[in-house]
Amino acid sequence: MTVRLQREDFDANAEAAALTRGRTDVGAVVTFTGICRGTEAGEPIAALTLEHYPDMAEAEIARHVEAAHSRWRLLGVTVIHRYGRIEPGENIVLVVTASSHRQDAFAAAEFLMDYLKTRAPFWKSEERAGGARWVEAKQTDDAAAGRWAAQ
Amino acid sequence: MKILYFAWVRERIGKPEEEIEAPAAVATVGELMTWLAARGEEYAHAFDNPRVVRAAIDRTHVRPDAPIAGAREIAFFPPMTGG
Numbered sequence: 346m347t348v349r350l351q352r353e354d355f356d357a358n359a360e361a362a363a364l365t366r367g368r369t370d371v372g373a374v375v376t377f378t379g380i381c382r383g384t385e386a387g388e389p390i391a392a393l394t395l396e397h398y399p400d401m402a403e404a405e406i407a408r409h410v411e412a413a414h415s416r417w418r419l420l421g422v423t424v425i426h427r428y429g430r431i432e433p434g435e436n437i438v439l440v441v442t443a444s445s446h447r448q449d450a451f452a453a454a455e456f457l458m459d460y461l462k463t464r465a466p467f468w469k470s471e472e473r474a475g476g477a478r479w480v481e482a483k484q485t486d487d488a489a490a491g492r493w494a495a496q
Numbered sequence: 497m498k499i500l501y502f503a504w505v506r507e508r509i510g511k512p513e514e515e516i517e518a519p520a521a522v523a524t525v526g527e528l529m530t531w532l533a534a535r536g537e538e539y540a541h542a543f544d545n546p547r548v549v550r551a552a553i554d555r556t557h558v559r560p561d562a563p564i565a566g567a568r569e570i571a572f573f574p575p576m577t578g579g
Contacts, residue, residue, distance in 0.1 A: 379579055395578065396503055398571060401555035402578075426578060438579055458579055464557065466571075467578025468503035479504050482575030 346414075347423040348406045350399060355425045355439050364421040364443040371420050373447040375454040377440045383433030391472040393480075395428045395437070398466035402426065409460045413442070416456070417449035424457060426467065456493050463490040497564070499532075501542070502573035505549060508542035518564070525551045526560030528570065542572075550575060 349355075357378050365371045381393050410422050421443035431437055440457045444450040461467075469480040500513045522531045526546070533543035543549060551558050552571045564570060 396506075397578070398500065398502055398552070398555075398573070401552055401571065404555050405557075462579035463576060465578045466502065466552070466573060466576055468574060469577045470503070479574065480577040482577050486579075 346407065346410050346421075347425075348403055348410060349423075349425045350397065350402055351425065351427060352429040354427070354436055357436070357439055357441070360423050360425065360439060361441050364423060364441055368420075370445060371443045372445045373450040374441065374443045375447070375450040377438075377454050377458055378436055379438040379458070381431045381433050381435050381437055385471060388473055390433060392430050392432045393437070394430045394470045394472070394477070396468045396470070397426075397428045401466050405465050406461065409457055409464065413453040413456055417444065417453045418446075419444050419449060419453055422453065422457070424461070426461065426465065428467065459486070459490040459493060462486040497567055498569045500569065500571040502571065504574055505542045505572050509538050523563055523565070524560065525553070525558055525562045525564060525570065528564055529560070529572070532572075548574065 357376050361374050361376045364374060383390060406424050410424060413419060413422060419442055423441040425439040427437055440454050442450040442453040463486050470477050471480055497516060498513060499516050501509050506512050518528055518531055522528050529543050529546045532539050549572050553562060553567045554569055
């Protein structure tokens with residue numbers, strides 16, 4: 346398991362390649378990259394600033410990666426979450442899952458993203474023309490995370 | 497104990513962290529929020545809708561009825577918007 350919180354950008358391809366290097370049991374790698382959008386509800390955004398609770402974020406993400414491991418047959422997981430100021434078009438978050446068969450890798454990647462949205466202690470502030478504004482949590486994100494508990 | 501604030505809770509209170517000694521009668525996270533809210537205008541503003549403020553004890557999410565006895569670090573923050 347690799348969990349990293351960092352200010353710098355990441356290389357999604359290199360991270361995916363690292364999970365399969367030197368092994369032949371991996372049959373599926375799913376890579377999800379979350380990217381900063383330049384508009385929100387039709388309004389332009391100059392940048393996002395992500396605040397986080399460093400020690401808890403690392404522990405919370407690691408707990409969910411462990412939960413994913415106990416739920417699906419995974420051969421590797423990498424989660425990287427950036428913090429600080431991020432401009433439109435830049436990467437925010439990376440989840441890479443590796444497994445023998447695609448179902449496990451797809452499901453685990455989606456599970457991890459749904460939980461990152463609602464449980465990992467990160468907060469986004471948007472820079473707009475009128476000033477900075479904290480992003481409000483979406484009920485659709487809570488619902489997306491909730492469906493994993495119901496199963 | 498150490499209290500941490502994040503995002504708009506931090507902005508409203510005006511500091512990222514502080515050491516506090518709550519009275520013994522303050523037993524739960526919810527009671528701690530009520531006690532903090534009475535400390536001044538900035539705290540009252542941060543906790544004016546305590547149902548939207550989330551909490552963690554020693555880096556684990558907790559509900560308002562969680563006991564605070566033995567806690568080293570308690571954090572208050574808005575619903576998370578990462579990912």
